[in-house]
Amino acid sequence: MNYITQVQVNSEEEMRALGRQLVGDVASGDVVYLGGELGVGKTTLARAMITAWGYLGRIKSPSYGLIEVYPMPDGGQVAHLDLYRLEGGEALYDLGLESYLNGRTIVIIEWPERATGYLPDPNWQIHISDGHASGCQTAPDPDLRQVVIQSKRPLTKPDPQQPNR
Numbered sequence: 639m640n641y642i643t644q645v646q647v648n649s650e651e652e653m654r655a656l657g658r659q660l661v662g663d664v665a666s667g668d669v670v671y672l673g674g675e676l677g678v679g680k681t682t683l684a685r686a687m688i689t690a691w692g693y694l695g696r697i698k699s700p701s702y703g704l705i706e707v708y709p710m711p712d713g714g715q716v717a718h719l720d721l722y723r724l725e726g727g728e729a730l731y732d733l734g735l736e737s738y739l740n741g742r743t744i745v746i747i748e749w750p751e752r753a754t755g756y757l758p759d760p761n762w763q764i765h766i767s768d769g770h771a772s773g774c775q776t777a778p779d780p781d782l783r784q785v786v787i788q789s790k791r792p793l794t795k796p797d798p799q800q801p802n803r
């Protein structure tokens with residue numbers, strides 16, 4: 639990964655704005671790892687991206703089914719995985735992940751560390767943390783997040799601190 643961008647996100651709406659901004663950079667066939675603790679905002683970001691790519695229906699969290707696949711208006715698709723409940727990396731084969739590694743599907747993976755050694759290398763590694771991770775003593779702002787984006791290509795928008803609205 640050659641590029642690292644850190645973004646402070648102050649609210650859920652700003653997280654959605656960051657998702658809308660990222661869709662211009664994530665390309666067909668890319669694999670996106672989405673890391674961070676339980677409830678930190680991974681699905682919120684993934685949903686914003688899937689909507690911004692043009693999927694108009696409801697986007698479920700894949701927490702139980704582990705994988706949801708969405709057709710896109712351009713003929714491609716997005717596979718959204720949540721591996722928190724995956725029982726061992728071998729179980730990935732049952733999800734049929736391989737069939738989505740076809741260059742036409744964007745693959746977004748929450749909890750990739752549950753399948754270390756079984757997943758394709760990422761083009762993007764996004765990590766979200768909340769105030770608890772910073773070690774500050776006072777009560778952290780419950781909506782504040784730090785997002786670290788590692789990528790093989792630079793982001794086209796140089797200052798993601800000011801996402802498009």
Ligand SMILES: Nc1ncnc2c1ncn2[C@@H]1O[C@H](COP(=O)(O)OP(=O)(O)OP(=O)(O)O)[C@@H](O)[C@H]1O
Nearest residue numbers: 648649650653675676677678679680681682781783
């Ligand atoms: N800045 C923020 N960005 C994203 N979500 C936020 C933010 N502030 C508060 N929230 C809230 O945090 C929650 C995030 O839930 P979400 O399902 O996106 O987390 P997750 O990381 O996918 O969890 P899980 O690990 O269970 O999959 C939502 O209830 C959302 O309203």
Ligand SMILES: [Mg+2]
Nearest residue numbers: 680681699748
């Ligand atoms: Mg989630």
